Amino acid sequence: MFPAELGLHEFLQILWYLLVAILLLGYFILDGFDLGAGILYPFVAKTEEEKAIVRQSVGPLWDGNEVWLLTGGGALFAAFAPAYATSFSGFYLAIMLVLFGLIFRAIAIEYRGTDTKWRKFWDGAFFIGSFLPALLFGAAIGNIIGGIAIGDTLPLTGGPNLGSDYTGGFFALLNPFALLCAVMGLVAFITQGAAWIALKAPLDSVVRTRAIAARSILHIVELVVFVLVSLVAILFVVPTFAPERVAAVFAYVFAGIFIVGWVVTRLFITKGNDLLSFLGVNVGPIALIGITATSLFPYLIPAADNPSGVFTYFLLPGQDVAEKGLTLFNSGGSELALLAMTIITCIGLPLVLIYHVIIYRTFRGRVKVSEIEY
Amino acid sequence: MELFADPGFVSGLARAQFAITVIFHFLFVPLSIGLGLVMALTETRYYKTRDPKDRAATLFWLRIFITTFIIGVATGITMEFSFGTNWANYSRFVGDIFGAPLAAEALLAFFLESVFLGIVIFGRKRISAKLYLISCWLVWFGSALSALWILIANSWMQTPAGYDVLPDGSKAVITDFWGAALNPSTIARYTHTVDSVLILGAFVCMAVGAYYLLRKKNVEFGKQFVKRGLIIGIVTVILMLPFAHMQASVVAEEQPAKLAAMEGQYEDGPADLTIIGFVDEESEEVVGISIPGFTSFLASFDFSTEYPGLNSTAGPIDFSAYPGVKAESYQGGNPPVQLVFQAYHLMIIFYGLMVLWLILAGVLLKGANKGKYSKGLAYLVVFGPLIPFVAIQSGWVVAEVGRQPWVVYNLLLTIDGYSPAVSGIEIIITIALFLVFYLVLFIAWLRLVLGYIKKGPQVSAGDGKDDGPIDLVGSAAVSEGASAAKLKGGE
Numbered sequence: 001m002f003p004a005e006l007g008l009h010e011f012l013q014i015l016w017y018l019l020v021a022i023l024l025l026g027y028f029i030l031d032g033f034d035l036g037a038g039i040l041y042p043f044v045a046k047t048e049e050e051k052a053i054v055r056q057s058v059g060p061l062w063d064g065n066e067v068w069l070l071t072g073g074g075a076l077f078a079a080f081a082p083a084y085a086t087s088f089s090g091f092y093l094a095i096m097l098v099l100f101g102l103i104f105r106a107i108a109i110e111y112r113g114t115d116t117k118w119r120k121f122w123d124g125a126f127f128i129g130s131f132l133p134a135l136l137f138g139a140a141i142g143n144i145i146g147g148i149a150i151g152d153t154l155p156l157t158g159g160p161n162l163g164s165d166y167t168g169g170f171f172a173l174l175n176p177f178a179l180l181c182a183v184m185g186l187v188a189f190i191t192q193g194a195a196w197i198a199l200k201a202p203l204d205s206v207v208r209t210r211a212i213a214a215r216s217i218l219h220i221v222e223l224v225v226f227v228l229v230s231l232v233a234i235l236f237v238v239p240t241f242a243p244e245r246v247a248a249v250f251a252y253v254f255a256g257i258f259i260v261g262w263v264v265t266r267l268f269i270t271k272g273n274d275l276l277s278f279l280g281v282n283v284g285p286i287a288l289i290g291i292t293a294t295s296l297f298p299y300l301i302p303a304a305d306n307p308s309g310v311f312t313y314f315l316l317p318g319q320d321v322a323e324k325g326l327t328l329f330n331s332g333g334s335e336l337a338l339l340a341m342t343i344i345t346c347i348g349l350p351l352v353l354i355y356h357v358i359i360y361r362t363f364r365g366r367v368k369v370s371e372i373e374y
Numbered sequence: 375m376e377l378f379a380d381p382g383f384v385s386g387l388a389r390a391q392f393a394i395t396v397i398f399h400f401l402f403v404p405l406s407i408g409l410g411l412v413m414a415l416t417e418t419r420y421y422k423t424r425d426p427k428d429r430a431a432t433l434f435w436l437r438i439f440i441t442t443f444i445i446g447v448a449t450g451i452t453m454e455f456s457f458g459t460n461w462a463n464y465s466r467f468v469g470d471i472f473g474a475p476l477a478a479e480a481l482l483a484f485f486l487e488s489v490f491l492g493i494v495i496f497g498r499k500r501i502s503a504k505l506y507l508i509s510c511w512l513v514w515f516g517s518a519l520s521a522l523w524i525l526i527a528n529s530w531m532q533t534p535a536g537y538d539v540l541p542d543g544s545k546a547v548i549t550d551f552w553g554a555a556l557n558p559s560t561i562a563r564y565t566h567t568v569d570s571v572l573i574l575g576a577f578v579c580m581a582v583g584a585y586y587l588l589r590k591k592n593v594e595f596g597k598q599f600v601k602r603g604l605i606i607g608i609v610t611v612i613l614m615l616p617f618a619h620m621q622a623s624v625v626a627e628e629q630p631a632k633l634a635a636m637e638g639q640y641e642d643g644p645a646d647l648t649i650i651g652f653v654d655e656e657s658e659e660v661v662g663i664s665i666p667g668f669t670s671f672l673a674s675f676d677f678s679t680e681y682p683g684l685n686s687t688a689g690p691i692d693f694s695a696y697p698g699v700k701a702e703s704y705q706g707g708n709p710p711v712q713l714v715f716q717a718y719h720l721m722i723i724f725y726g727l728m729v730l731w732l733i734l735a736g737v738l739l740k741g742a743n744k745g746k747y748s749k750g751l752a753y754l755v756v757f758g759p760l761i762p763f764v765a766i767q768s769g770w771v772v773a774e775v776g777r778q779p780w781v782v783y784n785l786l787l788t789i790d791g792y793s794p795a796v797s798g799i800e801i802i803i804t805i806a807l808f809l810v811f812y813l814v815l816f817i818a819w820l821r822l823v824l825g826y827i828k829k830g831p832q833v834s835a836g837d838g839k840d841d842g843p844i845d846l847v848g849s850a851a852v853s854e855g856a857s858a859a860k861l862k863g864g865e
Contacts, residue, residue, distance in 0.1 A: 060492030063447065067484040073454055074477030081469020081545075088458025088465075089793035095459050096804050099452055100811060106448040107815060110440065110495075115822060151794075165462065165795040337470045340551045341477060348481035355489040362493055362500050371499065 002244075002298065003329055012339060013332035016079035017300070019345065021293040023072035028137075028285040029192075030065035033278075034058035036193015038105060038130025039186075042123065044197060044210040049369065051123070053207050055112060056367045057200035062109060064359060066102065078341050082164055082331035083300035090148060090166025091140055094173060098133045105129025131186075138185020141292055142178035146237055147304025150324050164303075164326060177237055180229045187225050188284045191218040195278040200367050215277065216269055222284060223262055230255060238295075240304065242320035247297035254290035261287060301326040378798035381703075385792035387801040388460040391808065393774075395452045397767060398812045402446035402819075404766055406439065407521060407568070408575020410514035412602065413439040417510045421503055430831035431595060436510075440495060441822050443517070445815055447488070452808075453524075454480075460801065464781055464791030467698060471537055471548045472527050475555070479523030487516030521571075522564055529560040531782050532773065533628040539785060543697030546785060558628050562620035563773075569617050570769065572610045573728065574762040579603030580735045582827055584755035587742050592830045600739045600755070607732050614725065619672060625776075626673035629783060631687035631707055632776035635714040637669050641683040645669035650723070653715050658685075660715075684708050698786045709778040717771035724765035731758045 003010055037058050045051040077084040088095055108125035115122060149168035197211035241248055261283025268276040296302065302325040304318030332338070377383055413435040420428035454476060457465050465472075490512040498506055536553025537546045548554055583599025586592040626633050626645075637645045638653035638660040644667040651662015667677035689707040693699060735755050741747030781788040 056496075060496040063488035063492055064485060067480055067488050070451065070454055070484055071477065071480035073458075074473065074480045077458065077465060077469055078473025078477040081473055082466050084458045084469065084473070085462035085465040085793070086795070088455060089460070089462035089795040092459050092793070092796045092800050093803075095455060096807070099455055100807065102451055103448040103811070103815075107444055107818070110444040111818060111822065114437075114441075115818065117821075118818065165793070167795070333470045333473070334547045336551065337474060337548045340548070341474055344474070344478050344481065348478070348485075352481065352485045355485055359489045359492055362497050 009332075009335040009338070010329065012335060012342065013079075013328045015342065016075070016332065016338055017293075017297070017328040020072060020075050020079065021289055023068055023075055025285060025289040027065070027068035027072055028188075028289060029282050030068055031062070032134075032189045032192040032282075032285060033196035034062040034065055034193070035130045035134045036189040036191065037197055038126050038193070039134060039190050040193050040197060040211070040214060041130070042127050044194075044207050044214060046206075050205070050207045052113070053201050053205060053367050053369070054197060055109060055126075056371075057197060059109065060359060060363050063106070064355065066106070069102075075341070079333050079338060080300050080326070080328065080331045081333065083326045086150065086164050086166055086301055086326060087140070087144070090168075091143070091173065093170055094136050094139065098136050101129040101132030103129070105133075134189040135182050135186045137182075137189075139173065139178050139182035141185065142181025143173055143175070144301055145181070145233075145292060145295055146175065146177050147240065147302040147318060147320050147325070148172075149305075149318065150301070150303040150321075150326075164324075177229075177232055180225070180232055184222075184225050184229050184288070187218060187222045188281075188288065191215065191222050191281050191284065192278075194218055195274070195281045199274040199278045202366055202369060212272070215281075219262075219266065219269055219281065222281075226258060226262075226284075240319045241295070242302070242322035242325075244322045245295065245297065245299065245302070245320070247294040250294040251291045254287045254294060257290065258284060258287035298327045298329060299325045300328060300331060379794075380798075381789055381792055381794075384796065384798050384801065385789045387798055387805065388792055388796075389788065391460060391801055391805050392456055394805065394812075395449065395456065395808055397770075398808075398816075399446065399449040399453055400767070400770065401763070402442055402449065403517075403521070404571035404574045404762075405578065406443040406446045407514070407517050407571045408573070409435065409439050409442060409578060410517055410575070411572055411606065412575050412579045414510045414514045415602070417507055421507045426833050427594070427831075430833040431598070434595075434826065434831035436494065437826050438823055440491070441819060441826070443491065443513075445819055446517075449812070449815075460793055460796065461781075461791045462793035462795065464786065467545050467786050467791065468531075468782060469545070471530060471534075471546055471554050474548075474551075475523045475527040475530075479520050479527075483516050483520035483523060487513050487520065490516065518568060521568060525564045525567055526555050526557075526560050528773075529563045530554055530557050532563070532777055533557050533559040533624065534782055534785055539697050541697060543699070546698070546782070559621075559624045562617070562624045565617040566614075566621045566769075569610050569613050570762065570766050573607060573614065574759060574766065576603045576605075576607035576610060577728075577731070577759045577762050580607065581756050581758050584735070584738060584752040584758075585827060586830065587738065587747065588749055588752040588756060593742070595831050597739065597742050600735055600742065604732065604735050604739060607728075607735070611725075611728055611732060618725075622669075622673045626681060629776070630682045631684070631709060632714065632772070633669075633673070633681055634684045634687055635709050635711045635776055636718040636772060638711055638715045639681070639683045640685050642686055643680050643683065644678050645673070645681045647672065647722075648715075648719060650719065653712050655711060684711065696784065698782075698790075700787070700790055703787045703789050705779065707779065709776050714772055714776045717768040717775070720768040721765045721772065724761050724768070727761045728765070731755065731761060734758075 037054055041051065041054050045054045073084070076087075104125040106129075108122040108129060112119065112122035112126065148166055149172065151165045151167050194211050194215035198208055198215050201208035201211060238248065261280065265277060265280030265283065268280050303321045305321050333341075413432070416428070416432045416435050420432040457472075457476075490509045493501065493509045494506070494513055497509065501509070534546070534554075535557035536548060536550035536555075538549050539546050580600050580603030583596045583601070583603060586596030587600070625636070633645065634640070637648060639645055640658040646660070646664040646666050647668030648660055648662045648664040651660050651664065653660050670679040670681065671677045673679070673681075687707055689704070691699070691704065691707065693701050693704075731754070734751055735758070738747055738751045738755055741751070777783055779787055779789070781791045
């Protein structure tokens with residue numbers, strides 16, 4: 001499970017485990033608010049002008065935000081190819097739904113303003129295209145935390161992980177814990193969206209009033225769902241963890257961060273400080289990704305001894321089969337590959353951060369109706 | 375059902391899906407990169423002149439560029455996902471090498487183009503004219519840079535280098551980063567591909583201009599666009615000669631089976647260049663008009679250079695030297711000959727047509743400058759973009775089908791790269807969805823772009839110094855509904 005010695009190679013593998021987690025967190029935080037805004041779009045915006053305000057608030061930013069997901073996927077492929085292969089092929093139909101959602105959403109945002117004849121179609125595409133990825137993101141994470149059924153021809157450490165394919169079938173992905181995680185993710189995304197719209201909509205607009213109301217309610221719903229997910233996790237899921245999941249105990253630290261963050265954010269929300277409220281709701285994603293990373297470590301995809309029938313699985317999640325899971329060590333790339341990637345990141349990441357400073361500075365402040373361009 | 379889990383069947387479906395989605399994606403990518411250059415050049419001109427007419431032209435091209443670019447971006451996500459979803463065993467085999475360029479593409483190119491695209495669409499009033507111009511160029515540069523990374527990845531599949539295959543044949547491991555990145559076909563493929571998409575951009579620019587000449591509307595813009603397209607077109611079509619030669623030399627050197635299939639050559643010897651014809655696979659002969667030894671000349675500047683024929687490249691192979699290949703999957707080393715042959719010659723013939731069309735456009739422009747030109751000529755130039763479109767697609771058919779039966783040349787068979795976790799039924803469902811969804815997107819795109827072209831560049835009154843209200847992505851939707859509740863901007 002763990003290599004006998006930790007050299008440069010293992011250090012790089014651990015580093016890339018962290019980097020993949022950070023990239024996914026970047027996606028959760030940045031694309032989170034624009035996915036959330038897309039889901040709230042039909043509810044907080046009724047008139048053409050209100051709709052334009054919501055679209056304008058994410059218009060210049062969403063594309064760069066979404067690249068975090070593509071970078072995360074690319075990094076997973078580059079650093080842990082077997083985990084990328086097993087998860088993407090195992091969750092095939094779900095991934096395709098995410099994909100169709102992302103495609104239609106991208107085009108809807110850009111076409112909606114000009115294409116007056118297809119207005120309703122693009123409005124729908126913006127909503128559904130935001131909803132599907134937001135829902136399935138959590139479902140995927142839930143399945144992975146719980147462990148998935150994996151074929152049993154897996155070679156041990158250093159091997160190629162050929163044969164480590166998902167064998168559980170589509171419906172086993174809809175197990176209760178994964179569905180709860182899906183709701184958790186969804187609520188987190190929408191809360192971010194509400195906080196974002198409240199921050200960006202013109203001060204005296206109806207959109208802002210509605211977003212503030214949504215922010216307050218969703219923030220409470222987020223806590224309720226979090227408590228529920230945590231209870232199910234502690235009672236039913238954590239006991240199935242293999243002892244090799246050594247960092248799982250730190251998940252409680254992140255759970256604490258979630259709670260503290262929630263309380264502080266609640267104060268900001270009650271006081272009506274839009275900027276601090278928006279920053280505050282992002283503690284949720286940080287904590288959730290932290291919980292995910294710590295409860296999985298050193299696994300990327302733990303193998304669960306899933307009973308084959310859907311109904312048996314509904315009663316109890318499968319027990320971890322420690323040696324079958326994909327860990328960062330047995331599926332990690334070679335030392336040279338990871339070193340090259342690290343150098344590329346050292347060049348690329350500062351640039352990416354500069355781009356973000358440029359674009360968020362350029363479009364700082366609230367949306368001005370006079371400036372709406374679509 | 376057994377069939378839906380059969381590797382041959384599933385990998386066949388996965389190939390069909392990849393072909394559909396990548397061809398669709400690559401309708402828009404060449405247009406984006408090609409028109410991106412036209413857009414950036416037009417914006418540069420406007421930056422210098424501040425002429426309202428140039429402003430109209432730059433807004434016109436920006437609109438078409440954005441409308442096209444976004445489809446390229448969105449359908450590109452499909453491609454990144456498809457390696458994991460449909461080619462899991464392939465991903466496991468190549469991940470150590472193939473993943474890095476994909477991640478680098480996202481990190482170094484996607485962020486650049488997406489962030490600055492946001493600024494280009496929404497930021498004209500928020501930043502200085504100079505920064506705006508720089509942003510336009512950065513979007514174009516980002517798209518060209520992303521092409522570099524993905525073509526590095528593709529080239530490695532064609533001419534792998536800088537790797538070792540583990541003794542158990544389970545995966546390729548990188549041993550030399552620069553060797554893998556700058557593998558034998560990277561530079562030839564990149565120059566060949568980028569030049570081809572710039573040709574397409576030039577032809578679209580000429581076609582739009584010719585359309586205005588045909589309609590006798592926006593005639594000044596018409597002449598300007600034909601001229602601009604013609605200049606870019608002449609440069610890029612001439613540049614194609616050395617780039618195509620480089621590409622041919624690499625194929626001849628590195629992928630003998632592909633070269634043999636391109637010319638339908640079965641026996642070893644100098645390779646002819648067929649102008650038009652077909653391969654009679656029964657008698658192993660090419661029927662048609664050909665120039666003896668000319669392909670040898672193209673690849674090596676010598677008519678007598680000998681290349682192996684399909685009978686030599688068919689295999690069998692010594693499996694101990696190919697640890698990644700499953701003996702039971704190997705059925706000879708040759709690609710489908712007729713398809714590669716025809717696609718290759720289609721590309722060559724269409725290159726000839728491009729030269730012809732540049733002359734036609736030249737004649738049209740000369741006539742237009744004198745105020746007298748034939749409508750038939752303008753018509754021909756309007757349909758000109760179909761020529762580079764067909765040439766680009768058929769060129770890629772040569773590259774990708776010509777590599778078969780390998781997914782990574784001489785390392786991994788396509789049939790062994792499939793996803794065991796995905797059933798044939800699932801792929802059939804997603805193929806159907808892709809067909810429907812992509813058709814919808816295509817219709818949406820076509821309506822908008824044709825609408826923009828019909829409307830033409832809109833010159834607004836002004837002294838050119840003031841950018842005025844920008845209607846880049848159309849404010850019609852807002853102005854209709856906004857009258858009732860007028861809201862003030864905050865902060």
